[in-house]
Amino acid sequence: MRFFKESDWQSTFRQSVWYSFIGFMIAIAIAVFGIITYTSDSSQNNSRRIFESSLWNALQLQVQSYRFLNYLIELDEADYPLNGHAFFEYDLLMSRVDLLREGQVGTLIRTFENGRSTRLLNIINGELELLSFNLSKMESGDASYQSNLIERIRRIEGQINEFVTLVNTGSNQYITSEHHVLQKNLNYIQLLSMALLVCLLLFGFFSIRGLSELRRAFKHNKKLTLGIQTVHEDKANMLAFINQEIRFPVNAILGVAKTLNRSTSKNFTEASAKHIEESGLQLLQTIEMLSDLALIDAKQLTLTPTTEHLPSHIEACLALFEPQMTRKGLQSVVYIDPNLPEFVCLDFSRTKEIISALLQNAISHTPSGSISLQIRHSALSASQTALPAGVKEASVLQIALRDTGLGMPSELQQNLRINPALPMQQEGPLPSKVGLSLALCHKLVYLMKGEMHFSSAPQKGCEFWIDIPFYIENTSPIPQHTAFRCPDKTVALLIETDAHLAKIITLQLATFNIEVTVSKDGSFQEHKEFNLVIIGNTPKYERESHDAIQQRKAKACPIFSYLPDAINYPDYAITALHFPLTQNQLESLIAPLFPQSATSTEETLS
Structure with missing residues (x-):
């Protein structure tokens, strides 16, 4: 899979190289098959046939000259008239000369010894042509020419032997050169075959690689398609979730507004106004949660820690949910560890969102009973290295919230156990899986470099432990409020x-x-x-x-x-x-x- 987009010129160059490589491979294949055709068995057989024909005809010339000589020597008076037998033997001898002068054999013989063999053959042919006159006399019954013919044939016998020797030597050189040419062609075939094999291997390698890249591209496209489909589904789920979250406060506001139009009671008007205010605040809180979730996903949410009074913020946050808990008859209590410093450096806005999310979840899952909130020191220790400027020390604050409600479903618990700080983990649970408040709480905790733990039991409630770091500034000590203490015992x-x-x-x-x-x-x-x-x-x-x-x-x-x-x-x-x-x-x-x-x-x- 490529991590950058290939430029146009790189794509064109790569395509040109690929086409050139294919053309080169085709040229090698044509050359191989051409040489194979040139050095095929028919060509080899033709060379061998010429070689054998030249030797055979030369030897036949020599043999036929001996036969003709023997024929003349053995003639006596009883054989006359010859009745054409002499001319028959003469024609056999001359036919061998013609075979050596014509065709591929004649062409080959002309190359032997720089034409010496051809000159000898012409001399032999000329001498034999001169014998025809004497033979005609002998055919007519004149035996006086017999001795002359025998003498003249014996005179050209040496030339015939020399000619046969030259043909034999030249033919051997010819067949040897043909063998060298054949071996050279075979070497070319081997080299070209090896080149063709290498090209085929490269072609196979690049083809397999191309198919692998194509397969990866198909898988990547399929994954992208599924990702796009998932994005569309998540968008649809998010819109449905937003609709569900906003519908309740909006319907509450609209319902109270309709009721106010029909009622004139002052007490009812005041209660309705309070209910409208509460629903409006809940709607604004939902919108702020959605906005913060979007900022966290875009990695644009920044933390702004300030030094403020911790107990005041905790109690104010709990007071916001007092109307909801009162309507459901829930009893709530908060405990702040007196050993904690009252003024701490912390992003109180995000801490308030975390506590609000936990309270909203507890109220939703607790039809009756109690909800407790504890603010105390955590057993975890904060890193004291690389402290911000003006900070004396760092510590860890634990926010523990417990309810006596129904507990959480196992699927919701499984989604909350995602830890973005660990490798191969998701960034956080989806709001559609755990609810808007818990999804925001989970992401804020890990954004503040904290940890989130919980336990839950069916029909017995659940408890959350949130550990987040805080700082104590290195400034003039702010007077701490000392709690009232009753007498001993x-x-x-x-x-x-x-x-x-x-x-x-x-x-x-x-x-x-x-x-x-x-x-x-x-x-x-x-x-x-x-x-x-x-x-x-x-x-x-x-x-x-x-x-x-x-x-x-x-x-x-x-x-x-x-x-x-x-x-x-x-x-x-x-x-x-x-x-x-x-x-x-x-x-x-x-x-x-x-x-x-x-x-x-x-x-x-x-």
């Missing part, structure tokens, strides 16, 4: 059957140096002495509350409660607690109960 009774809620309230009261006894079964324990009683969720309120409250009244024991029936108790003023329950709310109610302790705390600060 101050004991409070917490009547609460919700163990989760009781645990967080116990941590809050421990901040004020109050030991807490939790009544897990909801009993009022009226026979025990306590400095403070907090009435929470209990099934024994109607049966035990009246006598217990009267006893606490007699002992002037202050009673706090967030149970509606207890708050409306007619015979004793029970201090009401409101959700979300915070440490500041408890401090404002507990501090007046122990004025001496509050005075000593102020003196200590001064």
Whole structure:
């Protein structure tokens, strides 16, 4: 797969080289087949036939001359008249001469010994031509010419022998040269065949490579097609998801607006206006989440850390969701570790979005029960190297949110376990898979170089742990608020059957140096002495509350409660607690109960 686009001139040059290579390969193939044809068996056989014919005819000339000589020697008086026998033998001898002078054999003989063989053949032919006159006399019965003929034939016998020797030598040289030419052609065939084989191998290699690239191109195109289809599907899912997220607050606003047109009640108008404001804020929050998700995906979201008061931001964030939790009857409580510095350097805007996302998810999955938020030090340690300018130290803040709801589906949990910090992982879960709030929360946590963990149990709720780094600036120390502390051995009774809620309230009261006894079964324990009683969720309120409250009244024991029936108790003023329950709310109610302790705390600060 190419990582850059090939330019036009490179493509043209590559195409020209490819065509030239194919043309060169075709030329080699033609040359090979041409040489093979030239050195074929027919050509070789023709050379051998000429070689054999030249030798054979020369030897036949010599043999026929001996026969003719013997014929003349053996003639006697009884053989006359000859009746053409002499001319027959003479014609046989002359036919051998003609065979040596004509055709390819004659052409070949002319090249022997620079024409000497041809001159000898012409001399022999001339001498034999002169014998025809004497033969005609002998045919007519004159035997006196016999001895002359024999003598003349014997005189040319040496020339015939020399001619046969020259033909033999020349023929051998001819066939040797033909063998050399044949061997040379065979060598050419071998070289060209090797070149053709190399070209074929290169052609096969480039063909296979081209097919591989073509196959990869098809796969890449298929992947791109699937990617485009996935993008279209994601776009359709995102639009459907946006429609789903925005539809509820918009319908709420439209519904309240229609109701306002029909109602004239002032109280109803105020409630409707509050509901419209709440729905509008929810709609704006949804739009901001979508905008932040788009910025994160485009890698354009920047963090802007500032040094601000941490508890104020946490409580303000929780207060935004108070109307939703009140409508569902959910009880919420927040605990901020007093060992944390109150002023920290952090991107509070993004931290608020993370907490809001976790709260929105908890509210959605909790039909009834409680939601707790804890802000504390994390067990993880932050890197102290390469700290920003003006920073004294770095630490890790843990945001723990727990609910007692239905828990999360396994598919949602699986999508949330994606860690973008690990190799071969996705950038984050899709909003259509985990919801808008959790998708934004997940991406913001890892954008802030934090970590996200969670646990979930069906019908028992889920808990999230978010670890994000924060900094403490190296400036003049900002005065820290010292929490009010009750006198030692101050004991409070917490009547609460919700163990989760009781645990967080116990941590809050421990901040004020109050030991807490939790009544897990909801009993009022009226026979025990306590400095403070907090009435929470209990099934024994109607049966035990009246006598217990009267006893606490007699002992002037202050009673706090967030149970509606207890708050409306007619015979004793029970201090009401409101959700979300915070440490500041408890401090404002507990501090007046122990004025001496509050005075000593102020003196200590001064």
